Amino acid sequence: MQSTLLGQPLQRTTVSGNTEIHFTRGGQGAPLVFVHGGMGDWSSWAPQWDAFTPHFRCTTYSRRYSSPNRNPLVGADHSVLAEAQDLVQLLGQWCDRPAVLVGTSYGAYTALQAALVAPQRVRALAITEPPVLPFADEVPGGQAARLQFQREVLDPATEAFRRGDPDQAVSMLTDGINGLGQGEAGTPEGRARRLRNALAMQALCLSADPYPALDRDALQALRLPILLTHGDRTQAIHQATTRALSRHLPLARVVRVADSGHGVHRDNPQAFNTLVLDFLRTV
Template sequence: MMERVRLSNGVELHYERAGRGTPLVFIHGAMGDWRSWEAQWPAFTAGYDCITYSRRYSFPNRNDMPSPDHSALHEAEDLRLMLDALDVERAILVGSSYGGFTALALAVSQPQRVRALVAVEPPMMRYAELSEAGRTARAAFRRETIEPANAAFRGGDDELAGRIMTGGINGAQAPASSPQQMQRRLQNLRAMRMLALSTDEFPLLAPAQLAALPMPVMLLSGESTAPIHREIFANLAEAMPQATVLRVPGAGHGVSREQPGFFNERVLDFLKRVA
């Protein structure tokens, strides 16, 4: 059953909680919401106290406060305050895309709150700058996706912007979205807009900070992911030699959605061993 919590900073978050055991929080990507983890819910609630929630500007939250520099740092602070409100001292974090970025941001700022961390292709754009291939991929992604999508957002055509961003993020090899998936993305256009028009949507988490994280970390990427994600992931994995790194066959950017059985099995096995 979906519930709502109001944080001490005035933000409201909708969430669902089920299961028993070690607390585990699922964190969705840029155009997802609390429903994004349906394919994981039965497998994980069988052994964990699971929470899936909608981030600040995602459906069905009604937060409308301005945030011109909105980023994963704000989302991480919301996550910390939600853990406080729900009396969760330490949790396992499982995040996809911008949710993975959010999880890493909390781990850097509050490592004592994170028992273990699983991140699927966090879009930490500044890591593309660490290699020539990454710089080339970033330039193409900015030219072909970010700039036209931002122009559409500024022009008031949020639906067009959302479709451009969806195509650019998922890549040409991604399976076609179902009508239900597209409808959910359209419900979360405001969340994408707040990031797209932010002055710093991809703040730097320094390589030294990530390499020093004390908790077990697993990084996942789809073997068929878009070039921008492939290059960012390669540089991120190099910066985190302590992490368990897994590239998932038959998947693009949406690993947990595209290969849920494989994802569930491997992540649960990792958590059983380390957490």
């Protein structure tokens, strides 16, 4: 059955001056905001929408360089720091009380940074494989995985963007981030969504510091309910960063989700939805 999310009308707001953000909302209850990954957009959470809206007032939005936003790419310093500033402003617009943040990949990174800078706006976090790449070096084999990921995925994709070939860049990033074989990322629908959101990854690939380390002391001090999920067949770089991050989040519940890679919420939505909803019932 097709998700009702895809039939929702989009609304528009602005943050950080004149940066436009498209979003949609539905459901009743406590506020919950979905934050999509690097090559996703507001529609990425279709497999979650009908499971979560009976319990929460849900909002899903497109981060600043994702479709259908029309923000021009400015500067060469874009990172999770700016994305988190956007999110904090959006929470101020949308939520009259602390919200649950559900994020995946770069969206999980964004949600986590937002919780660090504005913990008063966040009730709980359910995050999947935030790519805090500098943390990978802290665990055995992590530095090798990070350097390989940089050499075989990020550097070639950056060169493809620089020579004006976003199709090739998106293909490299999709295979390098999500892996070959099973998974929603490799479907025609998944690849089409990633291609229309190529600018979001171009902004990161051309940035001087796209994956900054988060404040380790602030992470240790974070006193929020946190669910940290990861796929059982995810890439080595994601395994390393998730393992390292878990050491800085002593209160987090860490769960491996079967039959999934980096895109847990779309690879195995039934297991993901049940897991997150059960977690949120406890908070």
